[in-house]
Amino acid sequence: MKRLSVLCLVLLLAGCATHQAVVMGSASYRERMALLPGAVFEATLEDVSKADAPAVILGQTRIENPGNPPIDFAIPYNPRDIVTNHKYTVRVRILSGSDTLFVTDTNYPVLTMGNKSQAKLLLVRAAGGVAAGSAGTDPNIGPLPARFVGEIPCANCSGIRYQVDLLPDQIFFSRMTYEGRNTVYDQIGSWSVPPEGGRVMLTPSKGEPTQFSLVGPGRLRMLDRTGKTIESKLNYDLTRDDKLAALDPALPLAGMYSYSADAGILVECSTGMKLAVLQNDDNAALERAYSQAPHEPGQPLKAEFEGRISLTAPAGSEGDLPVITILRFNQIWPGETCGQRFASAPLENSYWKLTRLNSRPVLLAAGQREPYLVLQAQDHKLAGYAGCNRMIGSYVLENDTLRFSQVAATKMACLKGMDTEDAFLKTLDQIRRWWIEGEHLMLTNEYGEILAQFEAVALP
Numbered sequence: 001m002k003r004l005s006v007l008c009l010v011l012l013l014a015g016c017a018t019h020q021a022v023v024m025g026s027a028s029y030r031e032r033m034a035l036l037p038g039a040v041f042e043a044t045l046e047d048v049s050k051a052d053a054p055a056v057i058l059g060q061t062r063i064e065n066p067g068n069p070p071i072d073f074a075i076p077y078n079p080r081d082i083v084t085n086h087k088y089t090v091r092v093r094i095l096s097g098s099d100t101l102f103v104t105d106t107n108y109p110v111l112t113m114g115n116k117s118q119a120k121l122l123l124v125r126a127a128g129g130v131a132a133g134s135a136g137t138d139p140n141i142g143p144l145p146a147r148f149v150g151e152i153p154c155a156n157c158s159g160i161r162y163q164v165d166l167l168p169d170q171i172f173f174s175r176m177t178y179e180g181r182n183t184v185y186d187q188i189g190s191w192s193v194p195p196e197g198g199r200v201m202l203t204p205s206k207g208e209p210t211q212f213s214l215v216g217p218g219r220l221r222m223l224d225r226t227g228k229t230i231e232s233k234l235n236y237d238l239t240r241d242d243k244l245a246a247l248d249p250a251l252p253l254a255g256m257y258s259y260s261a262d263a264g265i266l267v268e269c270s271t272g273m274k275l276a277v278l279q280n281d282d283n284a285a286l287e288r289a290y291s292q293a294p295h296e297p298g299q300p301l302k303a304e305f306e307g308r309i310s311l312t313a314p315a316g317s318e319g320d321l322p323v324i325t326i327l328r329f330n331q332i333w334p335g336e337t338c339g340q341r342f343a344s345a346p347l348e349n350s351y352w353k354l355t356r357l358n359s360r361p362v363l364l365a366a367g368q369r370e371p372y373l374v375l376q377a378q379d380h381k382l383a384g385y386a387g388c389n390r391m392i393g394s395y396v397l398e399n400d401t402l403r404f405s406q407v408a409a410t411k412m413a414c415l416k417g418m419d420t421e422d423a424f425l426k427t428l429d430q431i432r433r434w435w436i437e438g439e440h441l442m443l444t445n446e447y448g449e450i451l452a453q454f455e456a457v458a459l460p
Contacts, residue, residue: 021079023059023110025119027092028069029102030272030341031170036139040095041066045075048107049086058088066094084112090119093126100126120458122340140193140214141200144168145246148220148238157181164202164212164220164238165247166191171271172202173247173309174210186249188309189270190342199227205253205270212238250308250327256300256338259290266324267300268309269338275309275324285329293332294363302336305329333361335370336455339439345456347397347434348377352441352454357423359450365416371424373454382407387421388414393428400435402443404428427451 023045041063046055059077075090082088088111094102102123109115137143146166151159161177172191177184189204200220202210211227212220218240224230255266257277264277264287277283286303295301306328313323336355345352354362354371364370373384375395382393386409393407407428409421432446439456 020076021117022074022076023090023117023119024072024074025090025092025108025121026070026072027121027123028071028343029123029125030343031125035066035068035094035101036096037065038096039066039101040064041071041073041092042095043073043075043090043092045077045110046089046091047081047086048089049083055089055091058082082111086112088112088115090121092121092123094123102126138166138193140197141166142218145242146240147242147244147246148218148240149244150235150238151179152222152236153232153234154178162222162238163244163247165244166200167311169272171273173249174202174204175247175249186247186251188249188251188253188268199223205251246311248308248310251306252304253307253309253324254302254304254338257286257290257303257332258298258300259287260298265321266303267338268324269302270341272341273309274321276313276321278314278323278325280325282326282329286326286332289329289332293334295334302333302338303329304331304333334363335361339455343439344436345439345441347402347436347441348375350374350441351457353457354424354452355440355455356453357420357427357451362420368416371417371420372457386424387417387419388412389421391425400433402431402434404431424452 025043027041027043043061044057045059046057048055058081059075061073061075063071063073087109089107089109090104092104093100103126104121105124108119108121110119111117144166145168147163148166149161149163152162154160158179161179163175165173167173170190170192172189174187175184187202187204187207189202192201192203193199194201198214200212200214202212204210208225211223213223213229215221215237220238222230222236222238230236253268255268255275257264257266259265264279264283266275266277267273268275277286282305286305290301290303293301305326308325308327309322310325311322313321333355352373354373356362362371369385371385371387373382373391375382375397380395380397382391382395382404384391389409389412391407391409394405396403396405407425409425427443430445430451431443433444433448435442441454441456442450443452443454444450
């Protein structure tokens with residue numbers, strides 16, 4: 001509906017006076033939350049050429065109750081007002097009453113100096129803003145953090161003690177303790193309430209989502225995998241108990257790690273939490289791998305490891321950030337990022353940058369083009385760059401199965417990239433299945449072994 005409304009506006013403007021033109025765009029934010037009724041979306045086109053003077057507004061649009069992101073918009077303007085050597089940018093904010101919830105915190109250039117008349121914006125939470133009721137409270141859950149606990153049935157043990165901590169910023173921690181088996185299973189990720197309310201969904205960093213119904217004040221009831229009520233006389237309820245100790249989950253994790261001024265900082269991928277890295281356990285291995293990997297000073301690199309998160313820093317620690325202990329370091333992956341929280345890229349018609357090949361990072365020399373592929377849905381053709389030459393081919397896609405055929409590359413010789421190209425082309429012949437986690441694509445062989453991994457890249 002939002003896309004249809006924007007299209008209608010564009011067609012309406014096209015039918016008006018010839019001096020009218022539009023800048024089109026799409027705005028989203030990382031937080032998984034629904035905007036409350038009465039929210040207002042505002043976008044403006046501004047001339048920011050003069051650094052010592054206020055921006056000049058050339059056009060603006062306003063959308064009441066814009067719905068959930070991405071929010072599509074069109075800003076009308078007069079093309080006669082555009083000067084080729086001036087700089088123009090799009091600025092957006094989302095309001096709820098007198099509160100500013102989300103804003104643009106960087107320039108999104110359009111129209112001149114090689115920029116197009118379209119913009120894709122990522123908004124950030126406004127300082128002091130009450131973002132959809134989640135900064136300390138949620139209209140469905142109540143005050144945050146909220147901790148729930150209960151004992152649910154277990155097929156091969158006496159019961160499972162299940163604790164769920166719902167934190168601000170749509171973050172959750174959970175722990176299942178299998179009674180009598182000395183087994184603990186921790187998860188972290190994002191929680192959300194759909195616009196219609198009534199349910200809470202936990203989306204973990206790994207694995208399938210878990211859903212609960214809001215059956216009353218301070219009570220959650222676990223649903224089945226399809227989101228339906230479990231028909232059973234057994235207990236599946238969790239009751240709110242804010243006297244519970246906060247969980248300190250320990251599990252395999254990934255995040256963007258940087259080290260400077262004798263301190264390590266990590267932004268965890270699935271939650272976006274900024275964590276201070278404690279200098280104990282396997283932290284030395286992480287520091288060493290980071291220092292040996294190619295990067296600019298202070299540049300974050302993606303790291304994978306097993307870790308434990310604590311919301312409370314140990315006694316004697318400096319700063320007020322939650323902390324993480326690196327229990328076992330695995331690997332640094334240069335050239336990768338976490339991707340945007342809550343974002344997901346489609347398999348077809350996306351630009352997929354190759355980041356791992358046969359469990360090894362794809363490293364580029366200075367000036368070397370990145371290998372990538374694009375699956376063109378219209379004709380099921382493959383296009384891309386193999387590392388030294390352009391490549392083309394065909395593919396057959398059926399559910400989670402994927403096969404490439406007739407893959408060929410031009411035969412230009414190059415000093416760098418031939419080894420990657422040869423391995424890439426051979427790997428494509430072995431691909432049988434695929435799946436996507438957020439903005440990362442995994443391609444596997446018939447045995448489920450991941451042979452190639454890619455990251456979606458937004459093109460200008």
